[in-house]
Amino acid sequence: MEQQLYDRFQTDLQNWCKGEDLDVNHAMLVVGVGEDDTIAKIEEELQTVRCWGRVRVRGKTFDVETNSLVALCECREVLSTLSVPPEVRPLNGSLPWKIVTTNPAHATSEEFSEKLKKFMLAEGKRIEDLQYFCHPPSPQDNTVESLVRIMGEFMSQSRKAPSENHSYRRLRPFSGTTPTPLGEEQLEPWIEQATLLIEESDCSEKEKRRRVMEGLKGPALEIVRALRFTNPETKAEEYLDALNRAFGSAESGEDLYFSFRLVQQKSGEKLSDFVRRLEPLLARVVQKGGLLPKDMDRVRVEQLLRGAVGADLLLLQLRLKERRNSPPTFLDLLSEIRA
Incomplete structure (x- = not known):
């Protein structure tokens, strides 16, 4: 270019x-x-x-x-x-x-050669093995185009094969049946586990869809099957969104945000426990679109100041009112309170 x-x-x-x-x-x-x-x-x-x-x-x-x-x-x-x-x-x-990208500075040939050697060593191969990986060498293969193609095929196969067959923790079953049958998971914890499985997995989109579907049964499975029949290329994240729409709470993001702003610290509840109780409620507000992710830290501190009871001295020590414009993250806030 x-x-x-x-x-x-x-x-x-x-x-x-x-x-x-x-x-x-x-x-x-x-x-x-x-x-x-x-x-x-x-x-x-x-x-x-x-x-x-x-x-x-x-x-x-x-x-x-x-x-x-x-x-x-x-x-x-x-x-x-x-x-x-x-x-x-x-x-x-x-x-x-x-x-x-914004600041391109691609590696020199010496840096590329060094990285290539390290990669081949990690895969238990030699540089010479590249020539025989796809097919026997020929005079026409001594080109940069050929090397790029062979390297692409080699790296794709050597990386994809382990990820497709790598062991993973299977999702507990979810059917959407009410009340929740014995041995099955409720919607919210199941969605959280499935989201983590999708985000942390390096496998292909097809494999992600398969792993989500193997955790479904009954009405939930029928919904995903219908979605897949309509569009076979539907992503795994869209499966979760469809299940949320079908079995999740009918409350809007605005409704959840309003409910969140009414949460108060319970009598005898530690301030750290109150903050931990707020977090899943705040996450649901963001998930439903009632709040942008970048505003979570600010809203968390605001609700802590509004809903905390009998903790004025501790809040003063943490100087949270003065830090609204640059609020701490959830883990930082929790660590400060516990300390």
Whole structure:
């Protein structure tokens, strides 16, 4: 990609992140995406690159100059300037996708060689094994194009195979039946466990869908099956959203936020216990859209000041009123109270 075009995409990335309220250090643009590539397909392809962790597509747009789609992606990890590759080659053989970050500084050939040696050593292979991994070498294979292709196939297979078969803790069954049958989980704890399974797993989107479905039965399973029949590419997170809509509380985010602001410290309840009791209620408000995640720390402190009873001296010591503009996180607040 020409430097002038790259600079323009960098500016687009910064502006797009401001509009989506994203941290630019956790964001990148993927240029050259095909019109037939679904969001699930893009995320699955990018998931094979470990340096940026879990990836979510936050939006797509068409770029006239490159005559291709451009995807804005949010990454779990901070994008290190020395580890982000300049492009990703999809496994279906289509043209490579160009990667744009705010501060590109791709590794030198010596750094790449050193990283390659460490990777091969960790996989129990030698550099020479690359030539024979896919097929016997030929004179036509002594090109950069061939090396990139072989490396892509090697890393994809060596990384995907373990993650697909890696042992994991299966979800307890959930059917949505009321009252909850013996041995089954209620909705909220089941959703929390399923969300954790999805977010922490490095496996493919197809495997995530399978793991969610194996924890369902009865009416809950029928809902997910209907959703899957309508759109086979539905993501695992959308399964959870559908179950929440079908079996979750009918209260809106605004209703939950209003209820949260009425919570008071109980007689004899420790202040640390009160803060811990507030947290799942606050999380439900955010989950239902009644509050933005970035406002959680502020609202938590405000409700602690409003709902605490007989703890004025401790609150004064913590100087929470003076720290409303820069409130502590949940764990920091809990540690200060316990100390």
